[in-house]
Amino acid sequence: MFKKILIANRGEIACRVIKTARKMGIATVAIYSDADRHALHVKMADEAIHIGPAPANQSYIVIEKVMEAIRSSGAEAVHPGYGFLSENKAFAEVLEAEGIAFIGPPAGAIEKMGDKITSKKIAAEAGVSTVPGHMGLIEDADEAIRISGEIGYPVMLKASAGGGGKGMRIAWDESEVREGFQASKNEAAASFGDDRMFIEKFVTQPRHIEIQVLSDGQGRTLYLGERECSIQRRNQKVIEEAPSPFLDEATRKAMGEQACALADAVGYRSAGTVEFIVDGEKNFYFLEMNTRLQVEHPVTELITGIDLVEQMIRVAAGETLSFEQGDVALNGWAIESRLYAEDPYRNFLPSIGRLVRYRPPEEVAEEGRVVRNDTGVFEGGEISMYYDPMIAKLCTWAPTRGEAIEEMRIALDTFELEGIGHNLPFLSAVMDHPRFVSGDITTAFIAEEYPDGFGAVDLPEKDLRRVAASAAAMHRVAEIRRARISGRMSNHERKVGADWVVRIGGHIWPVVIEADREGATVRFEDEARHRVESDWTPGDTLARLDVDGSPLVLKVDKITNGFRIRSRGADLDVKVLHPRQDAMMAHMIEKEAPDTSKLLLCPMPGLIVKIDVAEGEEVQEGQALCTVEAMKMENILRAERRGTVAKINAEPGASLAVDDVIMEFE
Structure with a gap:
């Protein structure tokens, strides 16, 4: 087994590889750019080597700079993570020439599967079902328009060397082909140094389902179930789960066997993923093979109990797989939410800056539930404009899909993040969406359910009442504290009133708070009552409450006469006022926003x-x-x-x- 490996990557995947290497007793070497000098992966590794300026094309993807780090560190093997050099044939060849083990597939497999046109031809020859399309390269926009007309709209414009949604566009007519073709070429050139394009038929109402394969290159190739990756935005996966709520065992077996056949056809070794598009009738078509570890690999690990990074390292060291296909069992359900530095209220545009607060939920691994957070950032760190906007991958596991979703809801509610725009509210909204809960999803889910973009979630009145009651009880606690500090309270005599008015989400609710040692009962004008119990104290940014016997988690920030409260994707300013203050509110003039229409x-x-x-x-x-x-x-x-x-x-x-x-x- 290797004694030292270098991770040719950054962020959360570098941290992820370091964790497994540490478990295996293997020393690790990190590399970093100017922007990552204080990054988490640098702190976690046993040693770290600087490789250049912030832009990736001047540091992380410059093969010679990475090789210099490998040579100086004495590393025996390299794990490339995903992105950057992970699917770069030239990098694998240079490592092989210098006798350094590549913790990934052979260069030949990378080359064959890295080119989407070549991979489709090989897949067809191996008996894998493929999507109709033009298998040759497209020279210019005019040729793209001609070919698109022959295939039939809608079509997908794709970069041959693409991945992660970059260099990819859906076109519904000639004008969109002409405009999208050049934009896709530009993105492909900037991201991969390769602007070659091809076109294929876009399957409507599709589901994106992928098969995880694992091969030791010595005769044993296995599939480890599937992942449902249909919740996407701009072809970028946002939420994944394993297994898929759509597949049956027969379809799973057929897809798995075809994925293994493709892996064997290219002499594959290591972990890899074969991606399929699946229509409503469970017909499936090959999309591409990712010759690397996938971002969403944790959900497969959670339902199989197999550490994919460990298996990749063992295979690269020449070991054979110690288990067979019959040993692979899918247990329970796992969900992954990708936390991005993207502002959902501004059409998911990238956000950069300092993480003023970064407090993920506590990781747990119990018999009935798991909470896992793969991350590469820390409180006080910065999100840079130079790299992918992913902050963390929050994963939950439970025996059933419904339980896994509920675990994710709670985990998202308790995830505190401040300082930048982020998609936590959107992730929470999806977890509560009826279509997602039912499993009735396609890759068009976001476009169909949020056609005008994502706005603040409007909680139903029953949920707003629970929040209102909680805010009233919390405000009473804060008022008692202020009274004691100011000296207005002596001998623990309560001088804080019981009558209040809560303004929330357009509602104005007079309430009466009946408090006792265990909590408070909040009574509304219509005599509805909510029992609120909590150990929240003023200043806490997270409130864990019990409302009418059910848990409620609120993110809390103090504002004048109340709180800013965030829960389940909703962002609410909650005012808790004395009746006299509430009466005066009607006379307040609201400040108008500046006119930026021009x-x-x-x-x-x-x-x-x-x-x-x-x-x-x-x-x-x-x-x-x-x-x-x-x-x-x-x-x-x-x-x-x-x-x-x-x-x-x-x-x-x-x-x-x-x-x-x-x-x-x-």
Whole structure:
């Protein structure tokens, strides 16, 4: 077995590999860029080596710099994680030439499966069902339009070397092909250094289901069940689960056997994933093979009990798999929520900055439940614009799907994160969505259920009443504390009133608080009562309460005369007022927001790639105005209405912050 391995990656996956290596008694070496000097993976590793400036193309994906780190560290093997050099044939070949073990598949398998056109041909020859499409490279937009017409709309434009949703567009007509083709080529070139494109039929109402394979390269190839990855945004997975709520055992077996056949056809070794698109009739079609560890691998580990990173290391060291297909059993249900530095209230645009508060739920591994959080950040650290926006992967396991979802709801409710925009509210909303709860999901789920983007969740009145009662009880506790500090209370005599008015979510509810030593009963005007018990103390940012015998977790921040409360995707300002204060509220004038209707504001920190209009030009609704690149993704900003460009304040190459004015309109 290896004595020392180098992790050619960063963030949460580097930390994940370090944990398993440590368990196996293997020393680890981290590499880091200028931006990651104080990163968590650097602190966790036994040693760390600096490899260059912040941009990945000047550090993490420069093969010679990584090789220099390997040589100087004396590492015997390299785990590439995912992204960066994980599916780079040249990197695997250089390692092999220098006698360094690559904890991944052979270079030949990477080459064959890394090119989506070649991989589809091999898959078809191996008897794997494939999606109709054009298997050759596309030279320009005109050829793309011609081919799309032959295949039939809608079509998917895809980068041959792509992954992670980059270099990928769905086109429903000729104009979208023409516009999307060039944008996809640009993204592919920036992310992979390869702008080759191909086109395939886009299957409507699809589910994205993938099979985890594991091969020792010595005659044993197994499949470890499937993962459902249909909750996606811009082809980027957001929530995954294992097993799929859609598959039956016969379909699972057929998909697994085809995945293994493909792995054997390319002489595969190590862990890999074969991705399929599955229609409503359980017909499945090969999409691609990822010749690396997947981001969502934890859910497979949780239902099989198999440490995939450990198996990858053992296989790379020449060991054979110690178990057979019949030994693989799927136990319970696991769900993974990807926590991204993306603001759901601003159309999921990237967010960067310091993590002022980062307090994930406590990890547990008990007989009936598991909570796991794979992360590469810490409180006080920074989210950089240079890398993927993932902050953490929150996973839960339980014996049934319903129980796993409930565990995830609670885990999300207790996850405290401040300082940047993030998608925690959205993840919570999905966990409560009837379609998700029922398992009736497709890759179009987000587009169909949130066509106008994600807004704050509106809790039903019964849930708002529970929050209102909790806020009233908490406010009473805070008032008693203030009275004691100010000296208005002596001999523990309560001088805090019982009559209050709670304003929440458009409701105005007069309440009476009947308190005792164990908690408080909050009585509404219609005589409805809610019993609230909690050990919350003023200043705590997380309140764990029991309301009418059921648990309720609230994120709490103090505001004037009340609290900002977040729960289950809702973000609420809750006012708890004396009746006289409430009466005066009716006379308060609300402050109006400034008028920005004639300004194009930069919606995210990013780089101006292109300006599509000129000063004095008249633009139409939906017309492209400019392109902003952030976190490796290009975003086209369009005109919301007809108008004339009065002034352009930015030029290509400029770096802008959120809400910087790009252009002004008459």
